[in-house]
Amino acid sequence: MGRLDRKVAIVTGGGSGIGRATAERFAAEGAIVGVADLRMDGARETAALIGDAGGVARAIEMDVTRADSIESGLTELIGAHGGIDVAVNNAGITIVGAAHDLEENEWDRELAINLKSVYLVSRAVWPHLVDRGGGSILNTASIAGLWAIPDDAAYCASKAGVIMLTKCMALDGARSNIRANCVCPGFIDTPMIKGYFEDQPDPGQARDFAVSIHPLGRLGQPLDIADGYVYLASDEARWVTGTSLVVDGGLTSGIWGG
Numbered sequence: 001m002g003r004l005d006r007k008v009a010i011v012t013g014g015g016s017g018i019g020r021a022t023a024e025r026f027a028a029e030g031a032i033v034g035v036a037d038l039r040m041d042g043a044r045e046t047a048a049l050i051g052d053a054g055g056v057a058r059a060i061e062m063d064v065t066r067a068d069s070i071e072s073g074l075t076e077l078i079g080a081h082g083g084i085d086v087a088v089n090n091a092g093i094t095i096v097g098a099a100h101d102l103e104e105n106e107w108d109r110e111l112a113i114n115l116k117s118v119y120l121v122s123r124a125v126w127p128h129l130v131d132r133g134g135g136s137i138l139n140t141a142s143i144a145g146l147w148a149i150p151d152d153a154a155y156c157a158s159k160a161g162v163i164m165l166t167k168c169m170a171l172d173g174a175r176s177n178i179r180a181n182c183v184c185p186g187f188i189d190t191p192m193i194k195g196y197f198e199d200q201p202d203p204g205q206a207r208d209f210a211v212s213i214h215p216l217g218r219l220g221q222p223l224d225i226a227d228g229y230v231y232l233a234s235d236e237a238r239w240v241t242g243t244s245l246v247v248d249g250g251l252t253s254g255i256w257g258g
Contacts, residue, residue: 002030003234008081010034010074012064012121013091015042017190018140020049021222022088022229027055029230031086034077036062038091064091064117070124083132086233087125089118089162090140094192096199099153107154114158118165126178134177136233139166140225141182143248159184163244170242179241181232186248187211188220215250215258 009026013019015037023033027050035050035057037043043059050057058080062073078084092114095106122137129135144152145159162182169180187193187210200206211219228247231237246252 002028003230003236004086005030007031007085007233008034008077008083009086009088009233010036010060010077010084010121010125011088011090012036012062012117013140014046015039016046017192018185018188018222018225019088019090020046021226022090023047023057024050024053024055025223025226025230026086026233027057028053029234031233032081033057034060034073034084036060036064036073036091038063064089064121065112067120067124070121074124074128078128084125084128085132085135086138087121087129087136088138088140088229088233089121091117092140092158092192094152094155094196096151096196097153098151101151102154110154111158111161114155115161115165118162122169122180126173129173129178130176134179136237137166137169137173137178137180138229138232139180139182141166141184141244143184143186143246143252146184146244146246146252166244167242174241179232179237181237181240181243181245183225183228183232184244184246184248185225186214186220186251188222188225190222193219212258213251213256214248215253215256217258218249220247220249 011023014035047057047059060073063069141162142159144156166182197203
């Protein structure tokens with residue numbers, strides 16, 4: 001038996017990176033997975049990879065900044081599989097810039113995708129988790145929600161908001177057996193971080209620096225985060241709620257001189 005047998009899960013941003021790895025790991029552990037993404041080519045590819053491996057997945061078009069799109073996607077998944085047990089709020093972007101340099105529309109876009117989406121998806125899935133007698137809400141935060149990063153103001157603010165929102169939802173969900181937790185990744189080798197490096201004056205130097213500040217000597221891989229999500233979604237974490245699981249290769253442990 002898999003650790004997530006018979007659970008139905010939705011993973012936003014499931015078309016690539018951490019979302020794809022999480023969807024694949026969930027399916028490998030027996031979950032039925034809704035792969036939600038605005039870019040359907042990525043969502044379909046993830047669903048196909050899961051199907052080829054013997055799992056069950058459905059590609060779902062979803063704009064996580066729009067309540068109507070979220071409701072439509074959830075209706076499709078729940079209609080097909082009878083309910084939902086786990087929501088992984090993973091969709092996110094990063095826009096490089098200090099607070100005094102960011103345009104208002106850039107600030108609004110980053111907060112909408114990274115933070116408001118967590119509220120919108122969680123609000124939409126909440127009554128369905130209550131109907132199941134409980135469930136799990138999992139959110140992708142970041143070490144950037146714990147430590148400030150220069151020229152990344154909106155991203156850091158959004159991820160700090162995800163951490164606090166997770167704690168609030170943990171308290172509000174406890175009486176309904178709804179657990180809420182988040183993962184705080186370090187620098188993970190995904191398309192998003194590659195874009196972040198490319199926005200720096202010297203992309204190669206930026207990547208080398210990012211590797212150097214992790215005591216374990218490498219960037220994280222999406223699977224490193226997906227494995228954390230498997231634990232938090234499973235019954236092994238039945239008494240875990242409101243936590244921020246830091247998966248960062250030792251980055252936030254202190255000053256590293258290696």
